[in-house]
Amino acid sequence: MMQIYKIDANTVQVICCPPEDVNRGDYLLIEDVNSERSLIIQVINSGYVNVPGILEDILRSSSTEKLEGVDLDPLEVKSFVNIIKDAELFTCKIRGALNKGKLSNNVSWIPPRSTSRLRKLPDVDLIKLLENEPQKGLDIGTLKGGGQISININSIDGKLNIITGKKGTGKSHLSKLLLIQLVSRGGICIVFDVNGEYINLGYTKNEGKTSLYDRFIPLTPGNDFKVTPQYAGLGVFLRVMENVLGLPATSAWEFRRIWKELKKQDALTLNNLNSAIRAVSNNYIQDALLRRFESLINTKFFTDDWSVATVLEAEMDKMDKGGALIINLQNINSKFRQIVVEFLLSKLSQLLENWGLKAVFLFAEEAHLYLRETYWNDVVTRMRHLGMFTTFITNQPDSIHKSVYRQADNIFLFNFTNEHDLEIVSRAAMIDVETVNIIARQLPPHHCLMLGKVLNNFPLIVRINSLKEKTMGETRLFFSDLKIKKS
Amino acid sequence: MQVLDFSQKAPYDFIELGNTSLKNTIESSHRLRNIDSPTNYIGNFNRLNEHEFIVNFDEKKLDMIRLVYTDEKTHIFGLDTSSIELGETSNGLLCAVRGTIVWKDKVKYNYTRYGPFIFHVTENNKQFLYNKLRQMYFGASKAAPTPDVWWMPGRIRNILERWLQGQLSQSCEDSVILWDGSLTAWTIDSPVALIDDMLQMARSRGNVVLAFSKKTKFTIFGRRIADLINNRDAPCLLDLDEIIRQQYGNYLCFFGRVYAAKLTPSQFSFRLDVDREIERETGINAVQKLISNDIVVESYPETLRLAHILSRFSASEIIGMQRLIAENFGIRTVFRPNIRQILFGPYGGGLVNNKMIL
Structure with missing residues (x-):
């Protein structure tokens, strides 16, 4: 049986005695039967109720560890005491409300502690609330259910x-x-x-x-x-040169000029770009452009061959x-x-x-x-x-x-x-x-x-859900059955 | 000596009478007792009944007995009982009693715990309950005056304690049996014939009964008798029997020889009664066997300490019993307003008639 213990802002504390199969993450419904309203709460933490005397019980049992004995307990009080000791306290968060069966965001009210009924929200009801259309x-x-x-x-x-x-x-x-x-x-x-x-x-x-x-x-x-320079376009080329390879602004201007010139001549190829850069008169700019251009070429990401691009x-x-x-x-x-x-x-x-x-x-x-x-x-x-x-x-x-x-x-x-x-x-x-x-x-x-x-x-x-596809996300292990391929 | 199995015997009348009293509960608005600090009434029966006596004797004349440790192996048995109020009903109260026998063998302590036995005591059934139990366990043929309902838990506990003492007396052999309290008989709780029978049974089987009083109101020279031994070297006994008996033999029936006992070097000492009918030396030897075969901490035997601990009710047990009563016997729990709290609020104090209030 579950009962409301405390409500403080968005947090509801629920006492569950005897314990039920409720875990962190599960949803509960607090039903106020009189007003046909319910609060939807989620269990985010669980622990034991701070039952008076529990410390004494624990200390007593720890001091009696060297003891062996028989309890003649005709009324089976022990089972009731165990229920009390195992009583759980759930800390829950308010996630929504139901008003006459319909989902509502109005959670400004609090359900009555004495008459509210608490129950675990079954998967079926929860999935309905999620407006899940399979x-x-x-x-x-x-x-979990x-x-x-x-x-x-x-x-x-x-x-x-x-x-x-x-x-x-x-x-x-x-x-x-x-x-x-x-x-x-x-x-x-x-x-x-x-x-x-x-x-x-x-x-x-x-x-x-x-x-x-x-x-x-x-x-x-x-x-x-691979991509051709024409397909990549000046914008991409420049962004790569500037942002990835750190090309200075002056050199970028020179590159833009070269690019536009070659494009006008319909001669925009990697080879022509290379030649044009090498022909730049300012040695500093030439060097800056050349080093970066060669880095790009070395990646083999760019090609002039449309058939492989x-x-x-x-x-x-x-x-x-x-x-x-x-x-x-x-x-x-x-x-x-x-x-x-x-x-x-x-x-x-x-x-x-x-x-x-x-x-x-x-x-x-x-x-x-x-x-x-x-x-x-x-x-x-x-x-x-x-x-x-x-x-x-x-x-x-x-x-x-x-x-x-x-x-x-x-x-x-x-x-x-x-x-x-x-x-x-x-x-x-x-x-x-x-x-x-x-x-x-x-x-x-x-x-x-x-x-x-x-x-x-x-x-x-x-x-x-598990996958039937090959995922290859697993780490290769030394101590596994896989064998090295001999050349 | 074979180890005894006490679990084969149970106080069946406690079970039956308790159940009957609960089943017959009618119109049972039930006011729960406070469980913050449960007041367990434990088996120190003489505490409530003894008066303060002043004896004028010269302290130097008191006979101090030095105790020595012995290799002689003996089983030590101890027992204790406890009672608790679980709540009020419109016509009485709900209470529970429990008792434990603890014994030590070579390697470990063993126990058999009896109860809890729950009773619903009302003005209507208290006489029947009390006299039926007395008849069953004391063998009393005459009806005794029944105490107020509020005293009944203690009386029922006392009957359980006497039954357990009787069980030990007739089951053990060549052992030391520890009672909680004294060997003084004079009240309705301690009928002379009953105590005499139990001690005689124990004696006939080679047992020695020792009774430890944690509290006694006997004083000599204006001091607690247990304090007279404080400055002596432990382990030792101080024989107070003659003084006490000469002075009070007319009022009380002393089944035990009264000593002050300091069994370990500590600040605590206790009144110790040893069965009077055995030889004085045999009694002292029994105390020596006790300190040699049992763990003694702060002058108090571990066997008796465990019996006390195991008998005592904890707050969670009280809640468990309250739940049992509600579920199994359908007793409606209704909280009555606490007038004192309403009138005085925080100035009302925590104790009303020696009971904590919610």
Whole structure:
């Protein structure tokens, strides 16, 4: 039986005696039968009720440890005493209300302590409250009671998401799950894959091809992902030279002049650019341009050969039923990564601005490794309005710009134990610090606390579904059965 | 000596009478007792009944007995009981009693705990309850005057204690049996014949009964008798028997030889009664066996301390029993307004008739 003990602002304390199967993260309903109103509360912490005399009992039993004995307890009082000792105190947060069965935001009233009825909200009722429509949703996972959770595609479409948690808790797993489901529903996605984990999503664990095999297009910059200078355009080239390679403004002006001259002559090739730079009379400018230009050439990301060059529009056309470009950033250096990302973000912005692309879902793993400072705000504001909907995936919450937390629509929070990390995540406007601090510490692997619009603003602990696709997110181990290949 | 199994015997009448008293509860608005600091009434029965006596004797004449440790192995048995009020009803009160026997073998302490036994004592049933229990356990054929309802928990506890003492007397052999309290008989709680029978039974089986009083109102030279031994070297006894008996033998029936006992070098000492009918040397030897076979802390035997601890009710046990009564016997719990608290608020004090109030 559960009863209200205290209500203080947004916090409700509930006493449960005898103990029931209620855990942190579960939802309870406080029903005021007389007014047909109910409060929806979520258990964020649980402990024992501070029963008078408990200290005495513990001390007594500890002093009697060397004792063995028999209790002739005809009334079986001990079982009642144990119930009292095990009485639980739940600290809960008010998440919403029901008024005559309809969801309401009016939580300004308090239910009567003496007559209110408390019960655990079953999965079925909870899922109803989430306005979950499975046919429109992305199958994500299950609740503790087994209820299937699918998130409404509209709560992801046009939204900014963060997937965070410590290493090995299942962040990438969730992002792959989201990616696969978006692709299967016709979504166009781009993944910045820093660890090469997504490149085999078209394969099953047994190396067979999945039904979505053709929709995942892995591209490795410098290998099967090259672009021509004409396609990249002056803007991208200059941004790369200035922002990534640190080209001074004067030299940039000279480069712009060279570029425009060659373009006018319809002779914009890497070779011609090289020659033109070498012909610059000012030695300092020539040297500055040449060093940076050679760095670009060495990446092998740029080519004059259109037959091997990638055209994003053409790749997008291949994905008319949905698909994902997996940009494999594994094994390439930091500057090169930034060059690729700079190119892609600029090109995608252009495509979106010109309506060459309707919208795109961007999955950015460990974005701090390749996203320059000025891009953070651009990604969460301008690019979002253009139709680029980003999901950041990181195990270092402090690596994501704080404005992103404020703007985030959904947070998928996996286990964290570090207080500093939790403090950063709790900056998100949608959740109180206490919930994050207590629940996130207790989450087992592959369980995440979903926060935000994704579940109608009801924070929920969800066990993430497993994948049949090959994920490659596992760390290679020395003491494993895998053998080295002899040359 | 074989280790005894006390769990085979139970005070069945306590169970039956307690259940009957609860089942017959009618119109039972139940005022819960305070559980912040439960007042356990423990088995120190003589505390309430003894008066203060002043004896004028020369302290130097008192016989001091030095105790020595012995290798002789003996089983030590101790027992204690406790009672508690659980709440009021419209026509009486709810109470619980519990008792524990503790004994020490070579390596560890063992116990058998009896109860709790819960009673609903009313003006209507108190006479029946009390006399039925006395009849069953004291073998009393005549009805005794029944005390006020408020004294009944203590009286029921006393009957349980006497039953446990009787059990030990007839079950143990060649052992030291520790009682909590004294071996003085004079009240309705301590019928002379009953105490005499129990001691005789114990004696016939080679046992020695020792009774420890944590508190006594006997004084000599204006001092607590236990204090007379404070400046002596432990372990020792101070024989006060002659003084006490000469002075008070006419009023009280002393079944025990009265000593002041200081068993360890500590600030505490106790009144110790040793069965009078055994040889004085045998009695002293029994005390020596006690200090050699039991752990003695602050002059008090561990066996008796554990019996006390195990008998005592904790606050959570009280809540558990209140819940049991509500669930199993359907007793409605109604809080009566506390007039004192309403009238005086924080100036009302915490104690009303020696009971804490909510």
